[in-house]
Amino acid sequence: MTRTTKxxxxxxxxxxxxKAAIKDAAAKFQEQIAGPQAAxxxxxxxxxxxxxxxxxxxxxxxxxxxxxxxxxxxFTKSMIDMTAANVSHALATAEKITAAKSPTDAIRIxxxxxxxxxxxxxxxxxxxxxxxxxxxTATARDAAAKALAxxxxxx
Numbered sequence: 001m002t003r004t005t006k007x008x009x010x011x012x013x014x015x016x017x018x019k020a021a022i023k024d025a026a027a028k029f030q031e032q033i034a035g036p037q038a039a040x041x042x043x044x045x046x047x048x049x050x051x052x053x054x055x056x057x058x059x060x061x062x063x064x065x066x067x068x069x070x071x072x073x074x075f076t077k078s079m080i081d082m083t084a085a086n087v088s089h090a091l092a093t094a095e096k097i098t099a100a101k102s103p104t105d106a107i108r109i110x111x112x113x114x115x116x117x118x119x120x121x122x123x124x125x126x127x128x129x130x131x132x133x134x135x136x137t138a139t140a141r142d143a144a145a146k147a148l149a150x151x152x153x154x155x
Contacts, residue, residue: 053150053153056150056153057147057150060143060146060147060150064139064142064143064146067139067142068139071132071135071136071139074131074135075128075131075132075135078124078127078128078131079128082121082124082125082128085120085124086117086120086121089113089116089117089120090113090117093109093110093112093113096109097109097110
């Protein structure tokens with residue numbers, strides 16, 4: 001069998017010296033691993049800058065969203081105006097057809113309606129699509145420019 005021996009516990013001054021040595025070693029270790037004040041200031045400054053950048057980005061995203069909503073509202077209004085013009089033209093044509101004196105005259109009025117309506121709708125659709133494309137391009141360009149400016153500011 002193996003024999004165990006008891007070791008004496010340090011008492012008094014020896015224990016106090018050991019504790020003091022451990023405290024000194026711990027304090028020196030903390031000083032060695034503690035970052036310099038300049039590094040802590042740099043990190044704090046970068047965190048504040050990132051927070052400001054995120055807030056600015058959020059604000060720009062909100063403005064872009066509102067701009068897109070306004071563009072959609074404009075597009076929708078154009079479609080409603082186009083529909084109203086079509087209905088008005090159709091009702092005017094119906095009145096003309098009821099006043100026609102012969103079936104040939106009614107067919108001529110109907111043919112003119114189809115020709116005029118098609119031409120007007122093509123022009124309206126062209127205008128609406130050009131407006132929508134221009135607005136989408138402007139919105140995207142503005143958003144990209146603002147995002148780039150914000151990224152450059154953060155860098």
